[in-house]
Amino acid sequence: MVEKNFLVIGSGVAGLTFAVKMAEKHPDRNVIIVTKGDEDESNTKYAQGGIAVVLDMEEDSFQKHIQDTLIAGDGLCDREVVEMVVKEGPQRLKELIAWEANFDLNSEGDFDLGKEGGHSEYRVVHHKDVTGYEVERALLQRVHQLPNIELLSHHFAIDLITDHHLNSKNDNDISCYGAYVLNQKNGEILTIKADNTLLASGGIGRVYGHTTNPIIATGDGIAMAYRAKAKIKDMEFIQFHPTALYNPEGGSYFLISEAVRGFGAYLRNKSGYRFMPDYDDRAELASRDIVSQSIDNELKKSGDSHVFLDCTHLDMVAFKKHFPNIYDKCKEYHIDVEKDWIPVVPASHYLCGGIVVDKQGKTSISNLYACGECSKTGLHGANRLASNSLLEALVYAHNIFKALSVDSQESRQLSIPDWNDEGTSIPKEHILIQHNLKELQALMRDYVGIVRSNKRLHKAITRLDLIYNEVEEFYKESKITTTLCELRNMVNVAHLIISQSLEQKENRGGYFNSDNI
Template identity: 75%
Template sequence: MIETNYLVIGSGIAGLTFSVKIAEKFPNRSIVIVTKANEDESNTKYAQGGVAVVLDAEKDSFKKHIEDTLIAGDGLCDTEVVKMVIEEGPKRLEELMLWGANFDLDASGEFDLGKEGGHSEYRVVHHKDITGYEIERALLKRAHQLPNITILPHHFVIDLVTNHHIIDDTSKNISCYGAYVFDQKTDQIFTIKANSTLLASGGIGCVYGHTTNPIIATGDGIAMAYRAKAKIKDMEFVQFHPTALYEAKGESSFLISEAVRGFGAYLRNKKGYRFMPDYDERAELASRDIVSQSIDSELKKSGEPHVYLDCTHLDMDAFKKHFPNIYNKCLEHHINIETDWIPVVPASHYLCGGIEVDKNGSTTINNLFACGECTRTGLHGANRLASNSLLEALVYAHNIFKFHSEHDYQAPNVLIPDWDDEGTVIPKEHILVQHNLKQMQALMRDYVGIVRSNKRLKRAIKHLDLIENEVEELYKESKISTSLCELRNMINVSQLIVEQSLKRKENKGGYFNIDNVKD
């Protein structure tokens, strides 16, 4: 067993920001960060766009950013949360820069601000088209400078330790005491006992297979919190990024940033027709839900597997300067964007719902906090405004830090039993996991995608229940493996998405059900 003051699950912007702050404030307290892949592998690393923040008071204002966020959220945002996050933005960005994060400047030395879909002004601070990578680099560098932070890469958290693991705990209030952790290199399972636990475990993109997220985005934190009886909300609001690079042989994964459309690119169908003005007066700069639904409509009408993003009319020297990674990735796929259109298709990108938290990042379970994409804060409502996610992570990590600075969490006085896997065996073949994974992902894409219906959702829940029964049986009889645990988590997440989709009786933001359309 490891005992620590603070257990942080996840090494993206949310987990690292909290860890760095608390480690600087309390040098005699210990922080353990558990992450299931390399320490730099997170959704943060792949964020291309940037951080939406109001810096130019003459051209922009908090009021405008708030209004843009509320419009994108389609009436379901928590206005007080939106106001808090946006007004805190400049301070949190300044801290990032103090820790060494670099952002692009223009010729006059001012921030080279970008504009993305749904924004009324240029306000997105970025580092070329690899902003998340730069933020992750700076935060990890700072974390390694602090001796009271321990990072455990290639360690997978199986489950949170709560009251139901403690034999003599009769308390009706659920508390978190740490987690059971699987060392993927030694196959050993051990306990981390913590005064306070923070879930900063990222998104759920791999539930759909076709996703802009890395392969680690399997909804682990949400599933763990759900099994521990935390409140989970707004799971129906899955945001599909309109423009992932289409790859005929495999799953879409590479993101063509929102900022490319902000830079002036056009969406065209196979015939070359620029269709977005037919759907929204903002055309390509409409919010993501509208652009994704519009592309979905075009694909259904044409039967084609993708549409195109046309950059051929843009200033190529400026494009290469702003988007070198995108330009080179297209070349790798034999697409010269100076003359060729980029084939694109919507892909699962971001979850607006998740573990319900208050402004301090507290969940409905004692001693358990959550931050980042695994949470439902009320900022995004029914649809996230582009580049508000990194901002949300920074602000909430700071709020959780402030709360811990004022509230001293003591070590739990409980005896946590060791992980018991007596009677389990190492499975002789992994085909059951892979088969069920592919079946689940195809089910989610076909029945629970951009446009849904009650009939498809009800079919989805029946199929998911069958898959869950098979996987739970396998889980009980098998030695722990990461792939099996991830599949179990993704099934829990899929069920939550479908169940909460069926309960929503009106179309809002990123959620569209044809049965909710009034005649």
């Protein structure tokens, strides 16, 4: 058994920020980070746009940022949380800069602030079009400088250790004692005991298959928390990014940043008609839910598979400077941005709900915290404002660090059983996993997508039950593999999305049900 003060599950901005802060300020405490891919593989790495922070107090203000966030959240944000996150932004940015994260400057030496959909002012701090990659680089660099942090890549968290594993029958006061973790290289299952555990495991995009998220985004943290009986809420509010580079073969979709529309690009249908002014006065700069639903409507009317993003009228020298990664990726697909329109389609991008936490990141389970996309803080409400996600992760990682610096429990003397896989065998039929995965993803895209209906949601529940029973039976008789556990987690997440969609009787933000009109 491995014993640590703090277990962090996930190596994106949320988990790494907490780990760095705790290790820096408390050299006598130890932190272990487990992540199932390479150490830098996370949703953070692929965040293009930037971090929304109010810095120009002459043109901008905290109140404007707060109002923009509330409008995007469509009445379901927690105003106190929004105010807290927005006002803490500048200080959290300073810390990133102190950890040697670099952000673009203009000719006067000030931050080159960008503007994205839903924002009333220029306030997005960025590093070209690879902001998340730069933040991840800086944080990992700092992590490796701190001797009291251990980072285990290619280690998959299977389940949280709770009172259930200690044969306690009290469901009203559940505590977390760490997690069972699979070493993917040798198949060993570690028992990691921790005084406090932080879930910073990212999003759920792979549940839909067509997504801007990396292959690791399978909702593992939310599923583990759900099985441990943590409170989960607002799972119906899935944000579909309006402009993912269309990939006729499916799978991962490359993100064409919101900032490109902020830079002046137009959305057009196949005939060249610029349709967004028909749907919203803000046109291409409307919030993501409106742009995604508008594109979805255009595609349903035309029967086309995608629309286009037109950048041909833009200053191409400036475009290449701001979006070199996007320019090069389009070139790979034989799209000349100077002459060609970019084929785009909405794709699953961000979950606005998740594991319910308070302002200190505490979940409903003792000694279990959650941060980043897997958490539901109240900041996003029914729809996330662009570039508020990295900001939220930074603020909540700091708040959790503060709470645990004051309120850190002493190590508990507990006898935790090792993982028991007696009676299981190595699965021979991996095709069963792949078949169920494809069926699940098709089910979610077709029945639980941008526009939903009660009939489709009920059909989805019925079909999901069949997949669930097959997967659970396979899980009970098989030795643990990452792909099997990921599928199990995605089935749990799909259940939460569908059941909470049926409970939602209003169309708000990222949720639209045609029967609620």
